[in-house]
Amino acid sequence: MATSAVKFSPPKLAQLKPGKLLIGGKWVDAKSGKRFDALNPATGQTLTTLAEGDKADVDLAVKAARAAFEGAWAKLLPRERQAMLWKVGDLILENADEIAEIESLDNGKPIRESRNVDIPMAAEVFRYYAGWVTKIHGETVPVNGPFFNYTLREPMGVVGQIIPWNFPLLMAAWKLAPALACGNTCVLKPAEQTSLSALRLGELILEAGLPEGVVNIITGFGPTAGAALSAHMDVDKIAFTGETSTGRLILEASAKSNLKRPSLELGGKSPNIVFADADMDTAVRGTFTGIFFNQGQVCCAGSRLFVEEKAHDVFMEKLVARAAKIKQGDPLDPGTTMGPQVSKEQMEKVLSYLELGRQEGAQPVLGGGPSKLAEETGGYFVEPTIFDRATNDMRLAREEIFGPVLTTITFRDIEDVVRQGNDTLYGLAAGVFTSDVRKAHRVAAALRAGTVWVNTWNVFDPASPFGGYKMSGFGRELGAHCLELYTQTKSVWVNLG
Ligand code: NAI
Ligand code: MG
Numbered sequence: 001m002a003t004s005a006v007k008f009s010p011p012k013l014a015q016l017k018p019g020k021l022l023i024g025g026k027w028v029d030a031k032s033g034k035r036f037d038a039l040n041p042a043t044g045q046t047l048t049t050l051a052e053g054d055k056a057d058v059d060l061a062v063k064a065a066r067a068a069f070e071g072a073w074a075k076l077l078p079r080e081r082q083a084m085l086w087k088v089g090d091l092i093l094e095n096a097d098e099i100a101e102i103e104s105l106d107n108g109k110p111i112r113e114s115r116n117v118d119i120p121m122a123a124e125v126f127r128y129y130a131g132w133v134t135k136i137h138g139e140t141v142p143v144n145g146p147f148f149n150y151t152l153r154e155p156m157g158v159v160g161q162i163i164p165w166n167f168p169l170l171m172a173a174w175k176l177a178p179a180l181a182c183g184n185t186c187v188l189k190p191a192e193q194t195s196l197s198a199l200r201l202g203e204l205i206l207e208a209g210l211p212e213g214v215v216n217i218i219t220g221f222g223p224t225a226g227a228a229l230s231a232h233m234d235v236d237k238i239a240f241t242g243e244t245s246t247g248r249l250i251l252e253a254s255a256k257s258n259l260k261r262p263s264l265e266l267g268g269k270s271p272n273i274v275f276a277d278a279d280m281d282t283a284v285r286g287t288f289t290g291i292f293f294n295q296g297q298v299c300c301a302g303s304r305l306f307v308e309e310k311a312h313d314v315f316m317e318k319l320v321a322r323a324a325k326i327k328q329g330d331p332l333d334p335g336t337t338m339g340p341q342v343s344k345e346q347m348e349k350v351l352s353y354l355e356l357g358r359q360e361g362a363q364p365v366l367g368g369g370p371s372k373l374a375e376e377t378g379g380y381f382v383e384p385t386i387f388d389r390a391t392n393d394m395r396l397a398r399e400e401i402f403g404p405v406l407t408t409i410t411f412r413d414i415e416d417v418v419r420q421g422n423d424t425l426y427g428l429a430a431g432v433f434t435s436d437v438r439k440a441h442r443v444a445a446a447l448r449a450g451t452v453w454v455n456t457w458n459v460f461d462p463a464s465p466f467g468g469y470k471m472s473g474f475g476r477e478l479g480a481h482c483l484e485l486y487t488q489t490k491s492v493w494v495n496l497g
Helices: 056-068 078-094 098-107 111-133 168-179 196-207 222-232 246-254 282-294 309-323 344-360 372-377 415-420 437-446 483-488
Strands: 019-022 025-027 034-038 045-051 147-155 158-162 185-189 215-217 238-239 259-265 271-274 304-309 363-366 385-388 405-411 429-435 451-454 487-495
Touching: 025 282, 034 098, 034 259, 045 271, 056 158, 056 185, 056 215, 056 222, 078 098, 078 111, 078 168, 078 196, 098 111, 098 168, 098 196, 158 168, 158 222, 168 185, 168 238, 168 483, 185 222, 196 215, 222 238, 222 246, 238 246, 238 271, 238 405, 246 259, 271 282, 271 415, 282 309, 282 405, 282 429, 304 309, 304 415, 309 363, 309 385, 309 405, 344 363, 344 405, 363 487, 405 415, 415 437, 429 437, 483 487
Parallel strands: 158 185, 158 238, 185 215, 238 259, 271 304, 271 429, 304 405, 385 405, 429 451
Antiparallel strands: 019 025, 019 215, 034 045, 147 487, 363 385
């Protein structure tokens, strides 16, 4: 229970009003009238309440999206849609301090990260895709015979988008911006743990002048609102980010309904490989960011650390010293470098893995238990933890923990580490630290993952594609690649004979 031992600062700008659904340009209550709580993970206390949308609300949102797709959105000129998307980016930046507070209150991430990473990156994604609106076009094809053949790249139609809680505003931007740039209309379902920044984004989208129904937002739970969206007969595409097992449900729902086009960005257990010839400070910095950024709640977290045996002692000493400086506390305090996990469920999940790691015989060399802040605040804090001397067959090394828990394994040589690194069901990201450029490229080529970082980690740009190999999903977000997800190609034949 929360005690008064630790006082967290109140927000300066964020005004937390009761949330409604955005359907057809209007803010409305759920048909059922039901509501649920938005919690502050740093205290366990209620921030405000949200409308609990379900199938009936999803139906209305899809109708509004269909009407906008066939009506107002299609009638706008590309340069008009471009200006609107750019404006969304502007408005995000103009309100960045306020949105960062909302994000940190709702998700628990440190304000220095929401203010400097999540919010500006979300704006940049809107601006990047604003640029694409005027550049998506088909081609003429030199066919055999007296025909003129050309292709059109057309939007998919109504797009359903289901997002997770780890980067609430940023994931909304990754989903909405490219879909809108391609001319689609959207029904977005934010995660039930973190809906507030998406609702604020909905206001900004209306302010930017997007016609009613182009973006609809249904807050609510996965098995009701999310399932209704993924099973809907009039949704043309479904884009999902979240747990691999939920991804399966999305695929099943698509298969059992109208074969809406799925794209899935799922979990990971990304190998981070540190060779003895690496610059040790660079490798420590990258490894640290790779696992502890965002409380470890990152799909591409470098959660499996492979250290070359002969560098093990030196590297681990530096890494533990760096991680021991983490400042856990009030997410709204600019000095805080680690906040709570997003929910009680996630805290308990992480704690259960700390217990499991010990049982499996790995050695915690940092942390390893609940944080005493959890008791003092009622928040969902766990200790940043580094396990040493693990092996790749442990569950600790095979399952996605999604918390600030690093699992360390040693290796002998390139062949050994490539084999171990690829010995996982996942393939979202990987990284290698070395000063040998040949080794870097060899390993980057051999790793089966959608992103490979060399001598860095967690670097993103709206222009560079991101997505999974193997059970980390399929489809690429960001970059020109993402346009593939949100357009379909029509071939037109004209008889010239
Ligand atoms: P989740 O995959 O259940 O939730 C993500 C989104 O899917 C939420 O909006 C949720 O409401 C929705 N959803 C849930 N069930 C659904 C269904 N049957 N149909 C349609 N939509 C549904 O993830 P959850 O339960 O929040 O977290 C569990 C674990 O998933 C985490 O511990 C972590 O390992 C992993 N995860 C991975 C993420 C990633 O970025 N790869 C993000 C969030 C969680
Ligand atoms: Mg779930």
